[in-house]
Amino acid sequence: MASESPSILPGTSASIERAAAALRSGQLVAMPTETVYGLAGNARDAEAVARIFAAKGRPSFNPLIVHVSSLAEAEALGHVDAAAQRLAARFWPGPLTLVVRAREGNAIAELATAGLGTIALRVPAHPVARALIAASGLPLAAPAANKSGRLAPTCAADVAADFGSELACVLDGGAAQHGLESTVIDATTGDLVLLRPGAVTAVEIETVTGTPLTRSEHAPDRPSSPGQLLSHYAPRARVRLDADEVKSGEALLAFGPHPLETSGPAVNLSERGDLVEAAARLFASLRKLDAALASSDATIAVMPIPEQGLGEAINDRLRRAAAAR
Ligand code: TXA
Numbered sequence: 001m002a003s004e005s006p007s008i009l010p011g012t013s014a015s016i017e018r019a020a021a022a023l024r025s026g027q028l029v030a031m032p033t034e035t036v037y038g039l040a041g042n043a044r045d046a047e048a049v050a051r052i053f054a055a056k057g058r059p060s061f062n063p064l065i066v067h068v069s070s071l072a073e074a075e076a077l078g079h080v081d082a083a084a085q086r087l088a089a090r091f092w093p094g095p096l097t098l099v100v101r102a103r104e105g106n107a108i109a110e111l112a113t114a115g116l117g118t119i120a121l122r123v124p125a126h127p128v129a130r131a132l133i134a135a136s137g138l139p140l141a142a143p144a145a146n147k148s149g150r151l152a153p154t155c156a157a158d159v160a161a162d163f164g165s166e167l168a169c170v171l172d173g174g175a176a177q178h179g180l181e182s183t184v185i186d187a188t189t190g191d192l193v194l195l196r197p198g199a200v201t202a203v204e205i206e207t208v209t210g211t212p213l214t215r216s217e218h219a220p221d222r223p224s225s226p227g228q229l230l231s232h233y234a235p236r237a238r239v240r241l242d243a244d245e246v247k248s249g250e251a252l253l254a255f256g257p258h259p260l261e262t263s264g265p266a267v268n269l270s271e272r273g274d275l276v277e278a279a280a281r282l283f284a285s286l287r288k289l290d291a292a293l294a295s296s297d298a299t300i301a302v303m304p305i306p307e308q309g310l311g312e313a314i315n316d317r318l319r320r321a322a323a324a325r
């Protein structure tokens with residue numbers, strides 16, 4: 001059963017302070033932006049990011065947009081090259097998202113970027129979103145604040161109707177001005193690629209760059225959908241799912257209070273069998289086991305993970321990793 005709807009708070013400085021405190025303590029908050037309402041959490045807190053996926057009911061870990069308050073903050077998280085700088089200068093704050101190479105040590109949860117080594121950054125224009133980022137002092141991961149498969153929400157009541165106690169509150173910022181999500185541009189190389197059409201038109205962008213934008217469907221080496229994107233990151237090691245024993249030479253990715261016996265490298269995604277904790281630890285655990293295995297030919301044996309709640313997205317990620325080799 002859906003629990004009681006979250007409270008809708010007016011976009012005053014008192015409620016923004018309250019929402020910022022909730023974000024700092026790892027809770028989720030719905031915030032207005034000029035495009036659509038966003039489901040925001042601390043992008044540096046892997047469990048908060050895992051709870052975003054759980055709240056949305058997404059069956060996969062799509063990378064999320066990280067919202068910051070200035071180009072300088074964006075540059076602290078990613079390498080914004082000259083072409084991206086020109087777009088930022090023209091369209092930020094505003095409904096443009098730039099995917100750039102992530103800066104090492106930026107401490108953003110890998111779950112927020114799907115472990116891709118790139119990061120999607122946006123400086124929103126809505127004053128309440130800006131005030132919330134400033135008050136929290138955090139980079140905010142925020143997908144549209146709707147349940148997976150539902151329409152993107154353009155007012156606070158839409159959000160409140162979709163969610164329950166997973167949200168600390170919904171900040172009311174009135175009707176979203178655009179009602180359409182931000183335009184997503186891949187700026188990881190000099191060649192700018194349109195990954196998602198949105199509130200800023202391709203023509204507006206081309207006017208700034210002076211060159212036609214590449215469409216992702218015409219750039220075979222670029223991901224055009226989150227699905228293609230997700231098959232990108234996989235550990236070097238082979239991945240064997242639904243293991244009921246650990247063979248000699250294998251590493252173990254365990255789940256739950258009764259891990260399989262092994263003398264080899266092992267990581268438990270969640271000793272207490274908590275899927276939010278498991279999701280939060282997934283990428284780091286795969287990397288750790290990958291590093292512990294001497295040969296890239298080695299195998300990670302994965303214990304069964306229940307196909308419910310976030311388990312669906314965890315298994316989706318693991319199945320892709322298993323299929324990648
Ligand atoms: O208007 C918006 O952008 C809203 C508001 C809340 O800001 N947010 C939003 O987030 O639409 P979301 O998570 O629903 O969309 C993120 C988009 C997806 O198309 C995703 O594939 C793409 O950005 N994306 C994120 N990180 C990426 C990356 N590293 N590489 C390529 N695409 C990325």
Ligand code: MG
Binds near residue numbers: 144181
């Ligand atoms: Mg979306």
